[in-house]
Amino acid sequence: MSGALLEVRDLYMTFGGVCAVDGITFDLHSGELLALIGPNGAGKSTTFNMVNGQLRASGGSVRLAEQELVGMRPRAIWRLGVGRTFQIAATFASFTVVENVQMAVMSHQQQIFSLWRPAASRYRDEALMLLEQVGMDAQADRACSELAYGDIKRVELAMALANNPRLLLMDEPTAGMAPRERNELMALTKRLVIERGMAVLFTEHSMDVVFAHADRIIVLARGKLIAEGDADEIRSHPKVKEVYFGNGLTFEHPPELAVAARIPA
Structure with missing residues (x-):
């Protein structure tokens, strides 16, 4: 997709003989809030750390406004206009x-x-x-x-x-927060996305937050991108259901049931 602020192409990472991220490709546009979800071990944090420069990709490309980020240090990426928050606030x-x-x-x-x-x-x-x-x-x-x-x-x-920042990376931004707090934080983030025209890529385990606030969702499982779309498309996607639920649950069930049904990758 042309005109994207962030372009990730055929990105992969191996640790020894283990392929943690296996050739994923996606785009992120200015003014967009993109959720990156998946079961534990799906490769979300590894992907985040490659975009941010904390891990150097084994292969593939990460481009911010046509500038290659692979091989750059986190501080240099920060100076290009990439901000980040962490799962445990620092x-x-x-x-x-x-x-x-x-x-x-x-x-x-x-x-x-x-x-x-x-x-x-x-x-x-x-x-x-x-x-x-x-x-x-x-x-x-x-x-x-x-x-x-x-x-x-x-x-x-x-x-x-x-x-x-032109791009803000948020790793589990609502972890440890009560339902009202986490929805308020993501509503605030969405407002800032619109006002500043920046792009946000965030990981999240709370499906209520993802479906309520993300403009678009990409789903990883075992290092591969298995689905991409809006909330309705992801809710009904057969591969996503297969990965997340093994007992007939759907995304219409309460979020705590979704957590209970998560299958470690």
Whole structure:
């Protein structure tokens, strides 16, 4: 598909004799929220880490706006406008909310090694603007250690936006969150996608989140891409049903049943 921001072609990764990702191909466009799902061991995290540069692909291509990313270090990819959040939110607990975001902005400005004393007021306005976008500006001067986990996730999102990303990678963004919190976070992410015109690729185990918020879904199983489409197409796809459910369950059943039916790959 032409005109894509991210183009992944024939991507694969082997570890010894094991093929963790086996020749997958997909596109991601600006303004799109794309979910990457699959059973445990399907190759989702490996794919993420190859796009982000934490793993070098054994073969294939990952291109961001026509620029090849395979072989580049994560920091270089970050500077090209690729942000990332992690399954376990990573913030400095002893720093305030705004200081955490200031550090991310300073990193983007290549000033991370400046002494903190003169840097304490640097980029504060920029950090506050990012916090406002995620609804955390009112808590800017609280220590991150005092925050609820859902709010920590919002701070991490603000930090990921510090380099004004064209592409945002979100690894299990709602892990550990209550149903209301996770839907609020993904609704916020969707709003940012529209407002900023950026693209988001996210992995997720909560099918309610995926079906409610993703524009498009791709499904991996045992390292291969087995299905691609919108929520309705994925719900009814025979291969997806076969991989996820071995006892007659469907995606219309509660999400906790879907988790129980997951087949490790």
